Amino acid sequence: MNSFFLILLILFAGAGLSFVLGKISSIISGTVAFLSIAAASALFFTQIEMGSFIEFSLGGIQLQWGLNSYGYLFGIIVLGLGTLASLYSISYMQNKERTSGFYFNFVLVIAGMTGIIFANDFISFFIFWEIMTWASYLIIIYSGKNVKKIGIKYMIFSAIGAYSMLTAIVMIKGQYDTFLISDAINAGAFNFIDNIYIPILLLIGFGVKAATMPLHVWAPGAYNNAPTSFTVIFSGAMSKMGVLGMGLVLGHMFTADRSGSLTNFFSGFSVIYLQQTIGWLGGITAVIATLYALIQDDAKKLLAYSSIAQLGYITVGLATGTKLGVMAALFLAVVHGIFKGALFMVVGAVERQAGTTDMTKISGLIRKMPFTFLTALISIIALAGIPPLGGFVGKWMLYEALITESNSYFLVIVIFFSSTAAFLYSYRFLFGLFLGQEEKETEQVKEAPITMIIPMLVLAILLVITGAFPGLIFSPIATAMEFIGFKDVTWNMSVLNNVWGNEMNLTYLGITIGVVFVSIFAFITLKGLKGTRYVGTKDISTSGEIPYENENLTFQINFFQPFVRAAAPMYKRSMNKIWNELGNGLEALFNFTRKIYTGNGQTYALFVVIFLVLMLLFKDTLFV
């Protein structure tokens, strides 16, 4: 059997099997899910040759599945993270209800994403996209909390996205008579000059998943509401599907040959205009999400907003349309998948062991959960963009691309502001959960079980490796970029020289970084192991001053209060409110229109006669 079919079959069968077996035991179900994803990953990395494809027809539509370098890049994230997250889930979900449904949908999401990666035509792309969407919807509402508020919002925005995508797909079919992605690209479907609607609709569709302003409002709630072991996938891999699509569209749009249409002044202008718009949307997303991340007291929500902010960077990178910018974006996408996956795993472990993720309630877990802390530390370093880990490389490349290649200085300022603010919440996260004094409530907390530790550590190690040897990721990215139109991406030094200097060899750099990192880690650990005096967080000396009545002395609450006060105007207006108003308005309208059905049979009869009369009056113009 063909490997493509086999992989998807394994995944779908795994989904079904874990659903059925979930009735018996949660662990069996989780194990089946893990095994099926692991098996699929193994097949994906060993059996499928790059560039191979199969063709078949379904419902009279020619479909093509294959694997290209671009898909492969995302396949690494999806299946790698999927395998780890499913392993992680086994313990995380151990004592929860309805686990069969969870694993069923979990594997379906993975299957959907794998299918998206395989899809070489828009129809299977859309089918798998939708499978991914509804399966993730079912997981988001799985806990039964906030179903109406968050679940429906997620589904509505997903539907808006999916349907704009579908509109674009059928328009491509209508204009170019093809469903194949490659044919559409060759025909110039993404060429913004000829088709304004198709790329924009597709971008809306992918923008929803990538949580770009103003379509991001579903994301914080959805990320937070899903079980944490799924949020790993959700934030780490699923949002990357949006990036995948945006990269595909934008890449081909910016690299399209416009020599023929350059005569038109406005057409060239419009591409730049779109580019700027998307870039700014990404930038604003990054800033706003960062600001919101700052005021969160819940670690999971903090990470949720942080994810949105990171996706904003990626969007900015993609929107530059330059080799360096896109490369930065894709690099960030991969690294974000790893560190955000790790961070959510950390939060999940804390949630499972301590029962809450509220940073005002717990602190000082470093001694109880050292491995978890280690993962968190490494990931936070990567997240905040502190050298030497991957986040720094990506961000540096992004700045460079913005400054040198697209001259977007204001955007750089915005991004830089956001990155700086990201330090604050990164610190908050690390401090709130792990550092500080131990709380009484967390005395009984133990380290997470081994099946949760392993995936976390694997991701942490990966972070260190990618930080040390970014070339490991640059190599697949370079080949992937060829697929989206950036030819001749030579990543060896010539692109990177602006980051690390011409002379320096990455390997040595990596070793240096590794040594520095290990020594820091050893220092911290040793220091942590030595006995220190621990005081409760609420036990604060006031240095002899009498506190005012309404002064909050517990610094865990209102952590960044001065900052928040400074940025208060930014919080006032939120996209959420606008969407809510729109929803309420529409609902009122719908309530009004249905009053047409008055309940009086005679009125209905009157409608019939009025309609008949109208038709008769206009019959000679309507039906000639």
Added chain:
Amino acid sequence: MQNFEQYNSIITTGVYGSAIALILIGLYAVLIKKHLIKIVIGLSIIDAGVHLLFVAIGYIKGGTAPIFSPGNEDAVNKMVDPVPQALVLTAIVIGFAVTAVALSLVIRLYKHHNTARIDQIKSLKW
């Protein structure tokens, strides 16, 4: 028979006019009258008008009924159109069936709501 032409318009107006008038009167009853029985009466008046129109379109001036009687076998050329008549037969019976069902519904509505006014029977709406 020579006077036929001058009376023709009277008869045309009479038949078509009264048929259309029946339809309109029935329609008026259905759309304005509140009592269910009045509405059903209106429906049957509309039906009557339509049946009259149906027969009227089959009529041929000076025609005879489409029945062959002994010694009348060659009257084919003078016979009125039998098809509309056959259709009206069917339509009348169907109309009766519908009226019967309508009236039974009226009875049940009256028992249920204790009124037969259509504007007071609207528990199903929106």
Added chain:
Amino acid sequence: MKKVLVLVLLVIVGYFLTDTFNLIPFGENRIGNPQDEQTVAGYYLNNTVEKTSVANTVTAIVVNYRGFDTLGEVTVLFLATTGLGSILFRRKEDEEEIERINKPSSSLMQTGSRVLFPLIALLGIYVFIHGHLTPGGGFQGGAIIATGFLLMLISYKNFKAGHTMLNWVESLAGITFVSIGLWGLLTGGTFLENVLPAGELNNLISGGVIPIIYIAVGFKVAAELTGVLDILLNIKPKK
């Protein structure tokens, strides 16, 4: 307000109806010359006698050419009866002594009905037996018989239409109709095909299966209509 709207609508509907029928002259021969067999009606008029030996063309059309319509129409009546029964169904528990009429009818009425009933029934039967020869037929005859039953139902408090009898008549008549149709399908190849010899014009026994079907229709219609009346009359009147 509503009245004005309705009146305006009626005027417009009336205008369009008049306008339409102005284009359809009254009393005009639209068949053309039957001998040419241009139209369906011409074909019927021209061929009925020859092919079916039925004097009444309308009967030939109703029962034979468009027999399928008639089957449907009988079914509509049957379904109306069934539907009526289900709509006006009373549970056993809330069924009380049915008082069909508050006061017994006068003896004049009773005697009159008793005398009239056989005559009316006879008339009805005559009408549908001769349906293929003279005006009238199954529907008319059946309806006439039903009026006879109506007379009996309202004159006699205890007159029961005889559900068993009604059921049998209704079912057998219907079965006969469909069976004749199926017989035609089996022997002649098409449903309702006239498989019996046409016979001679203006004989009582002529027209093949047409009179049989029409008699069945007659019985069926009579039974259905009586059933309708029976159901309606058995409703407990409101106090």
Added chain:
Amino acid sequence: MVISPVHYIAVPLLAAFTIPLLSKYIHKELARIVPGIVLLYSVFVSIVLMMQVSEVGVISEKIAGWSAPWGINLMFTPFSGFLASLMSVVGFLIWLYSYNFKKIEQSQSQKYHILQMMMVTGAIGIVLTGDIFNLFVFMEITAITAYSLTSFYRERDGAEAGFKYLLIGSFASVMILLAVMILYTQLGTLNMAEIAQNAHLIPTPLRATILVLFLVGFGIEAEMFPLNGWAPDAYSQSPGPIGAAFAGIVVKAGVYALIRVIFTLFDIHGAYDFLIYGGLITMIIAETAAVAQTNLKRMLAYSSIGQMGFVLIAFGIGTKTAIIGALFLMFNHAVIKSLLFMSGSYLTYNSLNKKISALAGLGKKLPIVSLLFGLGAFAIVGLPPFSGFWSKLYVLTAAADQNMLLLIMAILAVSIIEIIYYFRVVSTLYYGKQEDEEIKVQKPSINAMVSMLILGATIIVVGVYPDIITHFLNNAADMLLDKASYIQAVLTQNIN
């Protein structure tokens, strides 16, 4: 005996007339069993004829031995045959479902089953007949059964719904009669093929009048706005399986008639636009009205109306892809909406006002029924990999081919509304908090379960592998567009 289309009609009629005797003198259970056997036989006839028709092309049957313009004929074309088969299958499943749906008196049960069987028969008759007046007669058969079945339950406001339906339905029959009448004066024939052949001979104003009367008359049966005031009431007050029958059978017949008139009888450009605009308004109004419903069945009813609007749009686009999409939609609507009504009826089995909020927490008590309802909800909003997706895709593709961008946007916007209210129900089902006092749940009987599972399996199988039916749809669309061959098949029929 050679299987021929007339079996669809003759056998149920024979059974309907026989059932009162059988149940009285042989065994009373026969009143419920015989309709099932008859409907199963219809399914068998469908299978045989569908196999035949794919070889022959068109099966044309004369009634009473008179060939086409003189007598009535039945046309089993790939198009009408597809619908007839669909109706017979759905009809059989509805019988299976309602076999012991609720405990009702024996005599009522007998009437119910006769009426339900005849409803299917009438609808199949509409689809098969080649004669416009015969179509009217069958429409009346369907209508009378529908009126009676709508008002079947005494506890509900069925009589009210039934009366409204009857009132509007009478308008429909008057208009159709008038149209048939005017048509007859102009062409002297009632045969649809001959009308189609000569329709261009009718003077334009009269042709337009006839068309308007037909469109409004059949538009009522096809639930087109603003002619559909009866529909939500009728759906919501009729017994659960009858709601399914409305969606799966009765409306389909109405749409068929509308389509036949527009595509075959009067091939006028304006009529296609009429379908698009009428369908669009219907869809928008109905789907928005569904959002705020608190009554589950009423919500399903509005959704059903909206779907029919979508079908009309699809037919209005008029290209082959669009017609395939429209037929696929009809198929999906029949299957999915039947499933929704069936499972919804068990979810609200003992609830009198069928409130959505009363569904809270039923996901645990009735797991399989809830799952099937969820499946139906997912399928009807067009999520892949369920069958609803493909139909939507075909229609949208066809619309895109015609450059109807706004139409596509409108359809998809309405789909989002659909998602909102369906997902609200599904989430209430699984995560809702019980607010009112608990209503006793009813476990579905085995036969109802089988019926629902068949429908559910169909949704998934067709969704995953649509080629199962696209072949039939393809032939049907070809047939519908090939007016000439229809006319030829009818008018040159010889004794087969």
Added chain:
Amino acid sequence: MITYVVIFSILAVLLVASALYAVIQKDLLAAVISTGVVSLILSVFFYLMQAPDVALTEAAIGIALTTIIFVITIRNTSRNEDETVDNNLEKF
């Protein structure tokens, strides 16, 4: 011929008048009887238009049966259109 036309005209006027009466009359029983009159005249019309079959049917069904089921319905509901006066049929 003139007699024919006069009779015809009178019938037509009567037909419309009785239909109108049926609609405006508040007493439903009278309205129903009036509807019966409409059917009666209609039946004569059918006869005049050489449609004896239809005339017979209309006579039997339209005049007798339809009227009688209307009357039964009125007996079971209310006799007056306004429903204020409760004068149900004592008997019929």
